Amino acid sequence: MKVEPIDSLDSYRLLNGVAVDLRVATPAARQFLADLALRLAQGEGYTELLLRVQRPDSPLYEGQSPLAPAALDLAALRAARDMVYRAGVAEGHIATASTDNVLRMLPTGSRLAGLAGGGGRDGKLTTEPIVTVGEAMEILDITRQAVINAVRAGRIRGEQHGKLWVLAREDVLRYRMARDDRRLARQVG
Incomplete structure (x- = not known):
């Protein structure tokens, strides 16, 4: 860069x-x-x-x-x-009215290709709400390396853009729910 x-x-x-x-x-x-x-x-x-x-x-x-x-x-x-x-x-810490406003507010270099895509799920990460590794660390209460390992293992969809990792918020939340379910099952059984 x-x-x-x-x-x-x-x-x-x-x-x-x-x-x-x-x-x-x-x-x-x-x-x-x-x-x-x-x-x-x-x-x-x-x-x-x-x-x-x-x-x-x-x-x-x-x-x-x-x-x-x-x-x-x-x-x-x-x-x-x-x-x-x-x-x-x-x-996503500061809400805006629409995706178009988000695109106008982001510096040109920070825009991800296809962020304003035509909707629908085509398997591309950039058409969904995204989080950074730092935010995923807070959501999951795990280390940066653990988040990256989960991405590499395929448990969380993510893309690497230079040094920046972009993750699917939905997958991060699903990963947290599955982890919490496993912990609960261990405590009960």
Whole structure:
């Protein structure tokens, strides 16, 4: 994946169409944004990105208190919050009215081929609701490697796109129910 040098991060377009001038941000804040964009592209989960942005010692606040009203107007912070919002929409933490809205909100590089497919189940993962490995870890309460092993064993449908794994939410939930049923059967019998 090609990552632009920090100096080329001059502006960022928010979901509402407003362009944010990042030339006024500190170099540390611009570096943080580049790192955040890379993490988003690599599939880091919404929760992890949100916690990263909300840290009070984040360079995004440029030495201000995160509670200061002026901090909300900082260009780098506005761009970072927008990136986190996009991740939240992509993972289903933030609801939208339709799939078309989700596609418009996702950065172009994050769109999966066929996500807005013509409906119906044709066996392709990308036409169904999806989750990341991080979200599957939370749902199943297992390690990242255990989730990936379940995918490789065929218990959960998933596709790998570079370093990002995309999993079928339905299969993750079905896997959890089957596991819980097995645990219950062991306790009873």
